[in-house]
Amino acid sequence: xxxxxxxxFEFTCCEGCQLTVLSLGDKLLDLFESVDIVNFRxxxxxxxxxxxxxxxxxxxxxxxxxxxxxxIRARAKICVALGACAHLGGVNAIRNxxxxxxxxxxxxxxxxxxFDSILAQPIDAVIKVDHIIPECPIDKKEFLRVTASxxxxxxxxxxxxxxxxxxxxxxxxxxxHKPNPIACMGPVTRAGCGAACPSVGNACEGCRGLIxxxxxxxxxxxxxxxxxxxxxxxxxxxxxxxLMGVRR
Amino acid sequence: MSRKDIRVNVHHIARVEGHGNIVVDVKRGELKEVKxxxxxxxxxxxxxxxxxxxxxxxxxxxxxxxxxxxxHANASxxxxxxxxxxxxxxxTETLRKxxxxxxxxxxxxxxxxxxxxxxxxxxxxxxxLASTSPEVVKTAIRWKKLAHDICDTIVGRHTQPISMVVxxxxxxxxxxxxxxxxxxxxxxxxxxxxxxxxxxxxLKIPAxxxxxxxxxxxxxxxxxxxxxxxxxxxxxEYEHRDYKLKIVEQVVSHSTAKQAxxxxxxxxxxxxxxxxxxFDQLMPKAKEVAGKLGLEAPSHNPYHITYAQIVEKVHCMxxxxxxxxxxxxxxxxxxxxxxxxxxxxxxxxxxxxKSWGVGVVEAPxxxxxxxxxxxxxxxxxxxxxxxxxxxxxxxxxADMRKLVPEIxxxxxxxxxxxxxxxxxxxxxxxxxxxxxxxxxxxx
Numbered sequence: 001x002x003x004x005x006x007x008x009f010e011f012t013c014c015e016g017c018q019l020t021v022l023s024l025g026d027k028l029l030d031l032f033e034s035v036d037i038v039n040f041r042x043x044x045x046x047x048x049x050x051x052x053x054x055x056x057x058x059x060x061x062x063x064x065x066x067x068x069x070x071x072i073r074a075r076a077k078i079c080v081a082l083g084a085c086a087h088l089g090g091v092n093a094i095r096n097x098x099x100x101x102x103x104x105x106x107x108x109x110x111x112x113x114x115f116d117s118i119l120a121q122p123i124d125a126v127i128k129v130d131h132i133i134p135e136c137p138i139d140k141k142e143f144l145r146v147t148a149s150x151x152x153x154x155x156x157x158x159x160x161x162x163x164x165x166x167x168x169x170x171x172x173x174x175x176x177h178k179p180n181p182i183a184c185m186g187p188v189t190r191a192g193c194g195a196a197c198p199s200v201g202n203a204c205e206g207c208r209g210l211i212x213x214x215x216x217x218x219x220x221x222x223x224x225x226x227x228x229x230x231x232x233x234x235x236x237x238x239x240x241x242x243l244m245g246v247r248r
Numbered sequence: 249m250s251r252k253d254i255r256v257n258v259h260h261i262a263r264v265e266g267h268g269n270i271v272v273d274v275k276r277g278e279l280k281e282v283k284x285x286x287x288x289x290x291x292x293x294x295x296x297x298x299x300x301x302x303x304x305x306x307x308x309x310x311x312x313x314x315x316x317x318x319x320h321a322n323a324s325x326x327x328x329x330x331x332x333x334x335x336x337x338x339x340t341e342t343l344r345k346x347x348x349x350x351x352x353x354x355x356x357x358x359x360x361x362x363x364x365x366x367x368x369x370x371x372x373x374x375x376x377l378a379s380t381s382p383e384v385v386k387t388a389i390r391w392k393k394l395a396h397d398i399c400d401t402i403v404g405r406h407t408q409p410i411s412m413v414v415x416x417x418x419x420x421x422x423x424x425x426x427x428x429x430x431x432x433x434x435x436x437x438x439x440x441x442x443x444x445x446x447x448x449x450x451l452k453i454p455a456x457x458x459x460x461x462x463x464x465x466x467x468x469x470x471x472x473x474x475x476x477x478x479x480x481x482x483x484x485e486y487e488h489r490d491y492k493l494k495i496v497e498q499v500v501s502h503s504t505a506k507q508a509x510x511x512x513x514x515x516x517x518x519x520x521x522x523x524x525x526x527f528d529q530l531m532p533k534a535k536e537v538a539g540k541l542g543l544e545a546p547s548h549n550p551y552h553i554t555y556a557q558i559v560e561k562v563h564c565m566x567x568x569x570x571x572x573x574x575x576x577x578x579x580x581x582x583x584x585x586x587x588x589x590x591x592x593x594x595x596x597x598x599x600x601x602k603s604w605g606v607g608v609v610e611a612p613x614x615x616x617x618x619x620x621x622x623x624x625x626x627x628x629x630x631x632x633x634x635x636x637x638x639x640x641x642x643x644x645x646a647d648m649r650k651l652v653p654e655i656x657x658x659x660x661x662x663x664x665x666x667x668x669x670x671x672x673x674x675x676x677x678x679x680x681x682x683x684x685x686x687x688x689x690x691x
Binding site for chain 1: 260288290291292294296298299300301304307308311313314315317354362363366372374375378385386389392396403405406407408410411413417418419499501585588591593630
């Protein structure tokens with residue numbers, strides 16, 4: 001069987017998702033055997049343009065990014081959003097809620113005009129995305145599972161129930177019920193991470209995006225009970241889910 | 249001297265983290281232009297922090313970089329603790345030191361094996377090496393897996409650590425888990441170090457030298473990663489809080505990352521600077537490995553950075569074993585009841601003691617500074633970060649300016665490869681260096 005040709009691409013991000021791919025351990029060798037990686041700048045100086053599957057990491061945040069991601073879409077048969085920046089806009093979109101002239105000035109001062117920047121967007125704001133691999137950074141097992149499904153021509157399974165389900169199944173004490181409670185986005189966030197953050201005692205920050213039809217008003221009531229102001233709740237959303245109302 | 253024209257233009261240098269271009273222009277044997285262009289999208293992290301509660305800064309800034317997220321988290325936590333006036337417990341600091349060592353080991357393994365090694369064997373990437381030198385690739389994988397196991401156990405995961413927060417950890421590591429990690433380290437140290445040395449000692453490191461200012465943290469008692477004063481090989485030591493008196497950042501038009509300059513203009517940070525300045529404090533096996541690689545302190549050849557990283561990887565393993573032994577002999581305590589770690593939204597935040605705080609650590613690529621200024625409500629008012637790669641950019645350009653005339657007689661392909669290898673030797677982390685730079689603090 002001919003191996004499918006695959007490319008990895010990155011836009012505005014920390015490249016942590018591609019690094020997670022490079023950290024697959026023994027499974028990395030299996031990946032090398034099942035696909036032909038023709039473009040992976042972070043790991044290879046060979047740059048092939050004949051890829052069928054494109055894994056795209058990072059947000060769109062300059063006007064050049066728009067052109068580049070459209071070119072990738074034109075070449076690839078299947079485009080996969082890799083990680084929270086590509087899927088949701090990620091932490092890059094935090095700055096969308098500030099005045100852009102301030103944002104630029106704070107970083108580059110009077111030289112700000114030298115550098116191109118637009119509001120940070122997920123890649124599906126610009127191109128059609130066939131599959132998502134959520135989370136910040138992506139989960140190794142999910143990456144392998146989704147990739148295997150794509151290679152087999154099946155629809156990858158991504159949970160649509162909340163993180164609380166996985167957290168309960170692990171037998172964790174709810175963070176809201178601990179002696180020093182921590183407000184958690186688990187009730188409204190898509191599962192699939194195995195409740196990674198609450199399992200080590202820290203809040204879910206919503207990096208996998210919201211579940212379909214989340215009961216936000218009930219959840220916001222709970223947060224208010226725990227002393228969060230409206231501004232706090234907005235900041236909590238803005239960590240990963242600031243663009244939820246704007247997105248399709 | 250050759251009178252030829254050479255124009256090198258490497259667009260999006262491969263096998264580095266982030267987007268950069270090399271531009272060299274030689275006309276009739278005379279060097280007209282040398283540039284390392286940084287074309288990564290601006291990322292604006294310091295602006296994102298404005299108006300945020302301080303526990304949020306740790307998780308936002310760790311997203312600056314997928315490969316040194318533990319270092320960013322530690323620098324961020326230390327800056328916050330400095331402002332609140334918290335001295336963390338011995339156990340907390342020891343665990344943080346283990347995490348730093350694990351991250352440095354992981355990052356160096358990625359660089360040495362996956363990013364730098366292909367150049368020496370004429371391969372475009374590590375992928376063909378998987379069939380030509382499978383043992384080497386498997387060694388690399390075991391090394392990286394070890395680092396990930398350590399971080400996964402202590403902080404939930406490596407890329408973007410979860411449970412390391414201000415004044416402690418939100419989870420607890422058991423003594424059994426520590427014993428297991430210690431034995432895994434021992435196994436890799438015994439089995440994989442000899443294989444690594446066998447592969448890397450055969451590689452031909454290009455001959456080139458340029459004396460520069462080596463800058464890194466230093467402290468009595470140990471090879472500094474987590475704490476210390478800042479040491480410059482040319483101008484001596486100074487307190488980390490005085491960094492702004494010594495390091496000046498400039499916006500240059502060809503780079504979305506600022507360039508940093510010290511009192512002796514361009515300076516070098518990272519593994520080779522640490523090796524040169526703190527050689528005496530390396531653990532015994534690491535010194536032995538340096539001897540086997542023929543690496544002596546001080547080395548003024550930037551291509552030696554890869555060797556210095558191998559020495560540090562071995563040091564990190566010995567250092568972690570030592571720290572695990574100390575933790576186990578004192579016994580692991582659950583400190584969360586007595587000193588609740590400061591995380592999330594609902595914990596009552598201790599008030600900020602002074603309006604600003606500085607945190608400095610050695611990230612895998614060198615000196616990393618975070619400084620935050622706080623308002624009266626404890627929200628972040630402004631932030632400043634000095635990223636290792638931003639400090640190395642001017643030094644890389646200075647190296648290229650000396651190197652190009654020395655290699656002009658070689659064919660263009662070789663000149664290009666030597667320049668790419670030079671940039672890659674510094675292991676630049678470009679996506680890291682393009683954001684968090686300066687804000688003028690109004691004192």
